[in-house]
Amino acid sequence: MCLGIPGELVAFGDDPPDLATVDVSGVRRRINIGLLEGEDLRPGDWVLVHVGFALSKISESEAQALLQFLEDMGQAYDDEIAAFRESSP
Amino acid sequence: MRFVDEFRDAGKARALAARIAALCEPGRSYRFMEVCGGHTHTIYKHGIEDFLPEAVRLVHGPGCPVCVIPMGRVDDAIAIARQPDVIMTSFGDMMRVPGGQGSFFDAKAAGADIRMVYSPLDALKIARAEPGKRVVFMAIGFETTAPSTAMTVLRAAADGVDNFAVFCNHVMIIPAIKAILDSPDLRLDGFLGPGHVSAVIGCRPYEFIARDHGRPLVCAGFEPLDILQSVHLLLRQLAEGRAQVENQYSRVVPWDGNPKALRVIGEVMEPRPYFEWRGLGFISHSALRIKEAYARFDAERIFDLPGVRVADPKACQCGEVLKGVLRPWECKVFGTACTPETPIGTCMVSSEGACAAYYAFGRFSRERVREASRT
Numbered sequence: 001m002c003l004g005i006p007g008e009l010v011a012f013g014d015d016p017p018d019l020a021t022v023d024v025s026g027v028r029r030r031i032n033i034g035l036l037e038g039e040d041l042r043p044g045d046w047v048l049v050h051v052g053f054a055l056s057k058i059s060e061s062e063a064q065a066l067l068q069f070l071e072d073m074g075q076a077y078d079d080e081i082a083a084f085r086e087s088s089p
Numbered sequence: 090m091r092f093v094d095e096f097r098d099a100g101k102a103r104a105l106a107a108r109i110a111a112l113c114e115p116g117r118s119y120r121f122m123e124v125c126g127g128h129t130h131t132i133y134k135h136g137i138e139d140f141l142p143e144a145v146r147l148v149h150g151p152g153c154p155v156c157v158i159p160m161g162r163v164d165d166a167i168a169i170a171r172q173p174d175v176i177m178t179s180f181g182d183m184m185r186v187p188g189g190q191g192s193f194f195d196a197k198a199a200g201a202d203i204r205m206v207y208s209p210l211d212a213l214k215i216a217r218a219e220p221g222k223r224v225v226f227m228a229i230g231f232e233t234t235a236p237s238t239a240m241t242v243l244r245a246a247a248d249g250v251d252n253f254a255v256f257c258n259h260v261m262i263i264p265a266i267k268a269i270l271d272s273p274d275l276r277l278d279g280f281l282g283p284g285h286v287s288a289v290i291g292c293r294p295y296e297f298i299a300r301d302h303g304r305p306l307v308c309a310g311f312e313p314l315d316i317l318q319s320v321h322l323l324l325r326q327l328a329e330g331r332a333q334v335e336n337q338y339s340r341v342v343p344w345d346g347n348p349k350a351l352r353v354i355g356e357v358m359e360p361r362p363y364f365e366w367r368g369l370g371f372i373s374h375s376a377l378r379i380k381e382a383y384a385r386f387d388a389e390r391i392f393d394l395p396g397v398r399v400a401d402p403k404a405c406q407c408g409e410v411l412k413g414v415l416r417p418w419e420c421k422v423f424g425t426a427c428t429p430e431t432p433i434g435t436c437m438v439s440s441e442g443a444c445a446a447y448y449a450f451g452r453f454s455r456e457r458v459r460e461a462s463r464t
């Protein structure tokens with residue numbers, strides 16, 4: 001119910017204007033984008049889809065930043081493990 | 090980027106798990122409530138608890154919209170569905186939810202025209218196609234779903250689809266969290282905030298939790314790494330002696346939410362003085378109803394409703410489960426009298442319900458084994 005799924009905007013309709021087509025892992029469906037008024041939406045943008053409506057535009061830069069942070073954390077962890085291994089007799 | 094698989098990486102999960110373990114003070118235990126049923130679902134589907142040290146316990150909260158619908162409202166909805174020339178439409182999640190006199194499925198088997206829809210817009214489509222019928226949408230859900238219902242009512246009004254109506258059961262998360270915080274039998278160290286509700290209401294409404302209750306809250310996404318990182322952020326706040334609202338799910342949740350969504354809710358709906366929640370009882374200003382201006386789309390005004398309050402079955406311990414006091418398998422009827430096929434309580438119905446999530450993903454047996462090996 002509260003599960004939303006990320007979908008990629010692939011096309012916009014003009015009639016009515018608040019419909020757009022999203023692709024969710026290969027499945028295409030028309031959804032309503034009327035709740036994203038004022039957002040600059042283009043094909044290739046990702047949105048969170050919930051019960052037939054786009055609820056939020058997904059920020060690629062925020063997602064990248066988080067993944068990079070986790071990547072660095074993983075790296076630091078691997079380094080620590082390596083150092084730990086080397087230090088143990 | 091597909092915004093799913095990237096957030097399921099096992100290596101990163103292990104790194105986070107190590108950080109989490111390192112942040113736990115020896116001898117201290119932590120209890121974090123995940124408010125949202127979507128989180129409960131992820132936690133059991135991906136076995137998140139296996140990545141957490143024993144000291145960290147996730148407690149399920151009241152945020153499964155299907156689970157909190159009281160029996161009386163289900164009966165009211167069925168009473169509407171039984172009227173002549175009515176088509177009741179509902180999310181699939183709702184079909185099996187037991188009322189005092191059976192579920193939508195039972196009513197459908199007995200001849201009522203009840204149809205599953207994916208979106209309220211599908212219900213509106215049926216209304217257009219069947220002008221001779223009255224099409225009612227069983228609206229449930231938190232602030233995540235309320236804007237979609239509101240938008241659909243606005244569209245019906247704009248297009249003059251007057252045979253469409255909404256049976257409004259939308260609930261609000263903040264009053265539910267307040268009720269949890271006021272409950273004396275629950276010790277919590279922090280909250281995982283509901284990500285998709287927050288996409289609508291933003292992060293500010295939670296500030297009282299940090300300010301007045303001294304508990305941190307982290308708005309969390311729904312992939313395994315999101316949840317682990319949110320737990321990490323909570324522990325870091327506690328380690329540093331802070332209690333703040335943080336936004337882990339910034340790729341989806343703007344700090345101020347979705348202004349248009351809030352506006353359409355406010356246009357079409359208003360808070361009810363009080364509403365009954367299954368297991369939690371009556372909570373004031375905790376639910377939404379259709380405003381007078383849209384009365385012609387309000388099923389509560391169109392139909393005579395029995396409006397009878399039905400007590401939960403004696404065997405049902407959903408209230409305790411929804412408040413996080415009891416773990417699903419500790420309920421006496423879990424997995425025996427109460428299963429997803431024959432649910433006694435609501436938590437066993439939706440995949441976001443704690444009992445159904447435990448049941449579906451084998452937690453039940455694993456928990457039992459762990460418990461048994463301890464004694």
Ligand code: SF4
Pocket residue numbers: 404405406407408410417420421422423424427428432433434435436437438444
């Ligand atoms: S097992 Fe069934 S009755 Fe017991 S708490 Fe879970 S849903 Fe409710």
